[in-house]
Amino acid sequence: MPPRPCRIVIAGFGNVGRSLVKLILEREGIIRDRYGIDIVIVGIADSSGFVIDPEGFGRETLTRLLEAPRGGLARTCIGMVRHDVVDVIDETVPDFLLDLTPANYDTGEPGLTYIVNAIRRGVNVVTANKAPLVLKYDYLMSLSRSRNVKFGYRATVFGGVPVIDVLRHLSAHRILKVEGIVNATTNYILSRVFYDGLSLSQAIDEARRIGVMEANPALDLEGIDAAAKIAIIANTLGISMTLKDVERIGITSLSEEEIDRLRKEGKVVKLIAELDVEKRRASVRPVPLDSSDDLAQVKYLLNAVRIVSDLNNIVIKGVGGGPAETAVNVLSELIELACQQ
Ligand SMILES: NC(=O)c1ccc[n+]([C@@H]2O[C@H](COP(=O)([O-])OP(=O)(O)OC[C@H]3O[C@@H](n4cnc5c(N)ncnc54)[C@H](OP(=O)(O)O)[C@@H]3O)[C@@H](O)[C@H]2O)c1
Incomplete structure (x- = not known):
């Protein structure tokens, strides 16, 4: 059977986001052979905005994005630049949004808006960001239940230990x-x-x-x-x-x-x-x-x-933490939830 594509948007391209992309590049063969899943990255964001490619970024392009300086994604001239997560979701139609943005315990933003919009559009979520959860746990869980969306947050507690x-x-x-x-x-x-x-x-x-x-x-x-x-x-x-x-x-x-x-x-x-x-x-x-x-x-x-x-x-x-340990937990949870699809 050909591998099943799992389209993902990654919000946050810092320590964890970059470790995750490197890990996907390193392990994509194993993930395809063992789980029959082809992870396709259709969007990535940092504080400068989202870069998207509805066809999925190829290996070479991802390697170039990894070379971009922090905060420099939108200036790479790679893919199309978007600033509204709703446009990103509508144009790329992801299966999962991964929230790897910084924890803001006053507002939960930007992660909260990304997560809520993803769930409302039927997109599954995996997050390493604690802030939206500790401000709105009940709301986020009931919203995801009502939209029949999977919500993984294993990496929020002990990034590296489940x-x-x-x-x-x-x-x-x-x-x-x-x-x-x-x-x-x-x-x-x-x-x-x-x-x-x-x-x-x-x-x-x-x-x-x-x-x-x-x-x-x-x-x-x-x-x-x-x-x-x-x-x-x-x-x-x-x-x-x-x-x-x-x-x-x-x-x-x-x-x-x-x-x-x-x-x-x-x-x-x-x-x-x-x-x-x-x-x-x-x-x-x-x-x-x-x-x-x-x-x-x-x-x-x-x-x-x-x-x-x-x-x-x-x-x-x-x-407990560390970018590589957290990224591997995020990826494991993504694979497990994608397998249940
Ligand atoms: N590091 C760990 O060991 C660890 C462990 C467990 C959980 N976590 C959690 O995982 C999340 C990511 O951690 P991290 O260490 O990777 O943080 P980080 O290095 O600060 O990276 C955060 C990323 O989010 C981007 N960002 C900021 N505002 C944004 C916005 N409005 N839209 C889109 N992206 C935006 C940042 O952009 P710029 O690059 O432009 O600044 C950066 O790429 C945090 O919530 C953290 O608490 C981290």
Whole structure:
């Protein structure tokens, strides 16, 4: 049987978007042979606009687009330039829109508009962008159900580890609590402080210098990114909440005196995101742990989540984010959803 085309529009051509296009170019043969799917990229956007080709961009053209500087897609003279996502969808008729745009927790934009317009036109969505979900989870899910559209968001929590999928496969468990270290940057900073003896400000400066910090440091340091992830976990478990429902204390609340005292007591502080399922409450805050605690052993850029059910304690651990890890999760979910079509 000839491979089935899966036409995609990629909104966001930054770290994750570019990793994804490289991955598709690298693995298109395997995807075709193993799953019978031919991924056809019909549109790509960055902040300069969308470039589209309803016939699909070829290998050579995609390689040229990858050479374009950040923010330079619309000036490449490749494909046709469009600025309205509705025109893009109408002209390219994609099967999927992938939202890989930056997370704006005030408005959800630009991702929210892209996602809503895609769903309204019957286009399936896969997103790595947390913001639209933590502002409008219920609305987006009911809209996609009403239009019979698939909505994948695995890469929003632990870009590289399929926590959301594990949670979805525990339907018969009574989940009591989900807790964990869900932000790699603050875990790196706290690891440098509690294992390597740096001061908090030295460790924050280092995280900034080596490029593991978000462009807006508050997203990491004030626990906003972690709060968004625990809110998405809550919604996945049927507990409706938005970002502002998560109680939040960031790591900047720790004083050097407190850090000294906790070090002397043999404690390790971790930024813990917690969902109490029974009380339907979520929080993010720095928590001193005994060094023997499972979560205290999760160091530097690793993330981990502990799912406590009436029958089991399931711990999932791995590198949470990173463009390549996130792109591979986005692509896996795209393939899985495309196979269900
Ligand atoms: N990086 C990770 O490890 C990771 C892990 C999990 C989830 N995520 C999420 O994945 C998303 C992408 O992350 P990233 O690291 O790739 O971010 P990024 O490097 O900042 O890339 C964002 C892309 O979106 C583009 N963009 C900005 N405004 C746009 C608009 N109005 N229309 C279309 N495109 C627009 C940017 O354009 P320019 O190139 O012109 O700036 C850029 O190409 C974010 O929501 C992030 O939170 C990232």
